[in-house]
Amino acid sequence: MINHAEVAMLEEALDVLEEGFTDLPAFAPELDPQRLRPVLEAVAARMQDNYPYPHPYYAGQMLKPPHPVARIAYALSMYINPNNHALDGGRASSAMEKECIRDIAAMFGWSEPLGHLTGGGTMANLEALWISDRLHPGQRVLASDQAHYTHGRISDVLKIPFAAVASNATGAMDMEALENELEKGDVGTVVATMGTTGLGAVDPLPRILDLQSKYGFRIHADAAYGGYFVLASNLSETTRRRYDAMTEVDSIVIDPHKHGLQPYGCGCVLFKDTSVVKHYKHDSAYTYFSSDDLHLGEISLECSRAGSSAVALWATHRLLPPVEDGEFASSLDRCVSALHQVRDALNANPAFTVLHDPMLDIIVFSVAGDDAGTVSAANQRLFDRAARRNLHLALIEMPVQFVNNRMPLDASEAETVTCLRSVLMKPEHDDWAHDIIEILNELGGS
Numbered sequence: 323m324i325n326h327a328e329v330a331m332l333e334e335a336l337d338v339l340e341e342g343f344t345d346l347p348a349f350a351p352e353l354d355p356q357r358l359r360p361v362l363e364a365v366a367a368r369m370q371d372n373y374p375y376p377h378p379y380y381a382g383q384m385l386k387p388p389h390p391v392a393r394i395a396y397a398l399s400m401y402i403n404p405n406n407h408a409l410d411g412g413r414a415s416s417a418m419e420k421e422c423i424r425d426i427a428a429m430f431g432w433s434e435p436l437g438h439l440t441g442g443g444t445m446a447n448l449e450a451l452w453i454s455d456r457l458h459p460g461q462r463v464l465a466s467d468q469a470h471y472t473h474g475r476i477s478d479v480l481k482i483p484f485a486a487v488a489s490n491a492t493g494a495m496d497m498e499a500l501e502n503e504l505e506k507g508d509v510g511t512v513v514a515t516m517g518t519t520g521l522g523a524v525d526p527l528p529r530i531l532d533l534q535s536k537y538g539f540r541i542h543a544d545a546a547y548g549g550y551f552v553l554a555s556n557l558s559e560t561t562r563r564r565y566d567a568m569t570e571v572d573s574i575v576i577d578p579h580k581h582g583l584q585p586y587g588c589g590c591v592l593f594k595d596t597s598v599v600k601h602y603k604h605d606s607a608y609t610y611f612s613s614d615d616l617h618l619g620e621i622s623l624e625c626s627r628a629g630s631s632a633v634a635l636w637a638t639h640r641l642l643p644p645v646e647d648g649e650f651a652s653s654l655d656r657c658v659s660a661l662h663q664v665r666d667a668l669n670a671n672p673a674f675t676v677l678h679d680p681m682l683d684i685i686v687f688s689v690a691g692d693d694a695g696t697v698s699a700a701n702q703r704l705f706d707r708a709a710r711r712n713l714h715l716a717l718i719e720m721p722v723q724f725v726n727n728r729m730p731l732d733a734s735e736a737e738t739v740t741c742l743r744s745v746l747m748k749p750e751h752d753d754w755a756h757d758i759i760e761i762l763n764e765l766g767g768s
């Protein structure tokens with residue numbers, strides 16, 4: 323799972339970095355290999371206690387390895403350890419972050435947004451809802467019942483009234499249920515999830531925009547996981563139209579650490595209207611912002627932030643620009659294609675039922691059956707048996723009503739069913755789908 327040539331490339335790049343500081347008196351930080359070695363060996367041993375996330379046989383949760391260029395650039399920049407709070411702490415990495423923000427905004431047809439990287443999608447969504455509340459104080463935030471649970475919790479933290487809107491059989495927000503809520507006249511913001519974390523469902527943004535012109539509210543697109551699929555070329559026409567509508571929303575969250583090939587600690591929030599910057603103003607007791615150029619700390623809630631995240635993302639954009647028809651875009655197509663392969667194979671096997679029409683690269687399915695308890699136990703067993711074959715899937719609790727749409731169950735006390743879930747978010751999954759299907763078919767007994 324590890325290509326050791328990466329380490330040599332880091333060494334070469336470090337030599338170049340050092341050339342920038344040769345006018346200083348020689349200074350070599352101390353290093354005691356004899357003491358470090360056993361500690362590092364212990365760390366490596368401890369880290370063996372993990373699922374093999376980088377391997378294509380890991381097809382469970384939403385986990386994707388960083389690109390080698392991101393990993394090397396991150397490690398390289400750690401020798402500077404820049405802080406993107408203020409230019410004083412990270413001049414180069416702040417400039418790189420601003421370039422990355424322009425690249426990401428361009429994916430959605432935005433040219434001059436206000437935006438910055440964050441520690442992750444939670445913090446990015448918190449900023450977006452905080453701004454929403456500043457603009458529509460006291461008004462409700464709505465998100466679908468399949469939206470990330472973070473929205474309810476963030477609203478609680480910010481003391482914003484929040485309500486969940488029912489989703490339909492596709493896992494996307496139900497438009498009738500949304501309009502029922504909007505008619506109450508107290509909605510400030512609707513969160514459109516552009517790729518739910520559970521099912522990869524994309525909310526019907528064009529219809530939410532229609533409702534916006536009737537009722538007037540802010541639209542925040544939570545595209546933490548799904549945002550990069552705006553670049554994919556093999557989505558269904560309906561899903562494609564939903565992504566195309568993202569140019570019209572007010573704010574966007576997208577996580578480079580989900581589908582953008584980055585190590586954890588890299589989210590991003592964008593605001594279309596740059597005037598929201600006024601809400602970030604603060605009176606620092608000591609003015610450490612040393613120049614008139616924009617310090618990222620002036621437009622973000624987080625203070626210290628890893629400049630290395632920006633460096634890694636910049637390197638990745640350099641190698642694989644996030645544009646349509648590029649190599650990065652086609653790597654997303656391969657994820658969708660891997661999922662289509664697995665979906666078709668499961669549909670062809672009567673031992674399984676696919677529980678929705680997957681829109682992106684997440685599939686939720688079940689061992690066929692008609693009793694909630696028996697089906698839950700069978701799915702759990704298949705999950706365990708697959709793991710023993712080194713194929714790692716995930717489990718997800720789905721409401722009985724959702725399962726009933728595709729696989730009618732006998733009436734019972736159970737409210738949820740344990741189902742199987744697989745996220746095929748590595749492009750290599752397209753080449754390995756055949757192997758994965760073979761194992762599933764064997765375990766499914768067909």
Ligand SMILES: *Cc1c(COP(=O)(O)O)cnc(C)c1O
Pocket residue numbers: 441442443444445447470472515517518519544545546547548577580589
């Ligand atoms: C992952 C995710 C989040 C939370 O982001 P973190 O980076 O895990 O903090 C929010 N919304 C959606 C849709 C997500 O997939």
